[in-house]
Amino acid sequence: MKVTARPDDKSDRANRLHVVIAELLSAIIDSTVSFNEMYQIVLDKARELTESKHGFVSSIEKKTKAHVSNTLTQMRDEGCTINAAFYSLPEGPHKLYNSLWGHSLNVRECFFTNNPSSHAAATGMPPGHVPLKNFLSVPIIFGDEILGQIALANSVREYTEEDLKEIKRLGEVYAIVLHNRQQESELRRSEEQFRSMVEIAPFPMLVTKRELNSTILYGNLRAAELFKVSQGALIGSAVADYNQKQEEWISILDEIEKNGCALDKEMQFYDVRGKACWVLLFAVKAIWFGSEALMITINDITDRKNMEETLRQLATVDYLTGIWNRRCIMDMGNKEFERSLRYKTRMSVIIFDLDHFKLVNDKFGHNIGDRVLEGTAKVVTNELRGIDIFGRYGGEEFAIIFPEISLKEAAKVAERLRQAIERYQYVLEDSSTLMVTASFGISEVIDSDRTFEEILTRADSALYKAKALGRNRIHCS
Structure with missing residues (x-):
């Protein structure tokens, strides 16, 4: 089994949009927030999502149908020669339906461009302005009625379809809010209005x-x-x-x-x-x-979270047997060893492997060999306590860490495991059976030990001694 994590920021962007919309709703549900404050909040949130330097939020006057720029960013780009008076919005409505600025209102669709000068609706910039680097616009529509527009420009990066989707979603929520806020104040404060948002x-x-x-x-x-x-x-x-x-x-x-x-x-x-x-x-x-x-x-x-757990298991669990892998055995063994030294408790280790396992692979194939490893893991797991640490040490070799157990007690467990493995029968495809044996090496913490590896080394030496003495037996270090 192999799981590959691909770098993807979609979940992060979704979480960010989730928070931004929640903050927007929280800020504008309060009836004391004025329309201008609401427009500014929407603009700030839209710029935050898209990393845009400039933008405006506008509305359409119901009676005159004029396009009103309610709020506008005040910063200037390098090379801009427009004086400060330009940034003070004139009293009353002014129409911006023409050119790139009003294109989304004319076609009733959202769009973005990373090359504004080449866009079909572009008519050039007013004198003193520097050229736009990019532009994104979303019309605010409730039902069939256009209520306004969110327009953004000069992001520090190119706009993407994800940006457009996010601002469109923001605009959909804003449209509901704006529609309700434009109603009579009593209606605006009603339970139904709150629930609809x-x-x-x-x-x-x-x-x-x-x-x-x-x-x-x-x-x-x-x-x-x-x-x-x-x-x-x-x-x-x-x-x-x-x-x-x-x-x-x-x-x-x-x-x-x-x-x-x-x-x-x-x-x-x-x-x-x-x-x-x-x-x-x-x-x-x-x-x-x-x-x-x-x-x-x-x-x-x-x-x-499920993906995170899968990746965590891939890092700590042996993919074939489902028990801990070597890396995890070493990490947990080091922690148990340190605990044993600190509290002066006993700790024992078993290393065992399957006798003549190479012959099993050579005669029956690796698929049968894998089944034998899986079966061995299940047999041993059923014999251990919940606090015992059992893992695949490598190939056909396994390791068990026994917290608070002496060498003598560990030897009794090893003998029980040896007999259980010897009794276990693997049924093959032709209904014949295969049986295997295992050799065990056992060691425990002694006063001179300074690392967990020293205990493993003695257990490993004991294992090879058991094999040298004829296999299918245990040997204590």
Whole structure:
């Protein structure tokens, strides 16, 4: 089995977009945030996602249909000769439907270009401006109505399709928010408006009481799907129902109380069937109908954690037998040896290998040889304690580390293992059976030992002594 990890930043970008949208929703749900503040928040988040130096967020006036630049970056590029007055937006609306700036509004589609001067809609730059390096624009559309535009320029790198998808997703969320904020203030503060913003989020979201059990006041459909319950059943339950580590949740609540939010918290949730999933959690203080609440966004990272576990196993587990590999045996052996010295406890080691195993491979083939190794690992595992450390040392050679066991006790275990291996029968394809034997070398920690390798060396020497004496036997160092 071979698993190759490919460098891919898609999951990182998805997590970043998840956090950015959550922060955006958290910032603009508060009715005290003005429209201009909201526009600036959207622009800042869009520039952050795309690493853009310039940009603007605009709106369309309902009555005049004029295109209004509500907020605009103020920095200048080197070589720009426009005076400061240009950056002060004029009072009232001005139209920017023409040229590259308004192209996405005219065609009602998002686009980007890394060569603006060659774009069909380009009409050149106003006097004093330096040329654009790149440009990205997303129209803000709710239903059939154009509400405005997010435009970005001069990223430190070229724009990509991923950038366009992220700003489009940001624009979709912003469109809902902007539409609702443009309604009457009473409607804007209604429960339905709040729920709609949570419901359209592209990831699971919860609104909970700001308390230890965190009773769920509202959860969107994606959250209900994550926990395998209906939305009706989700509301009124508690976060504690889906998280088994109360101390972990208490720690998150303490961080929220101290900092106002908790960012990128990895934790396990359990659905109603008891199946675990790994999530990346973002929680921030919010107000729900005048009461203190938490707004929680959840990103399911189970697939990523499973891949990490697979890679961890590849680094520590022998692919054929499923027991620890040599590298892990050495790491765990060193730790047990240090513990033995520190607490003056006993520790023994067995190294054994299968007698005449090369003949098995030569006569029956490597597939049968592999089956013998797998079977040996299973036979031995069934005879050991949970704290014993058993691994494949190399080829047909195995090692066992016995914490807190003397040489005499380890010899008794070795004899039991020798007999179990000798009794085990491997049934071949023609229904005949194959049986193997093993030779064992045993050693224990002595006062003069300074490294774990010294114990292994003595066990290895004892193994070769057992083989020299006729095989299928044990020998103590």
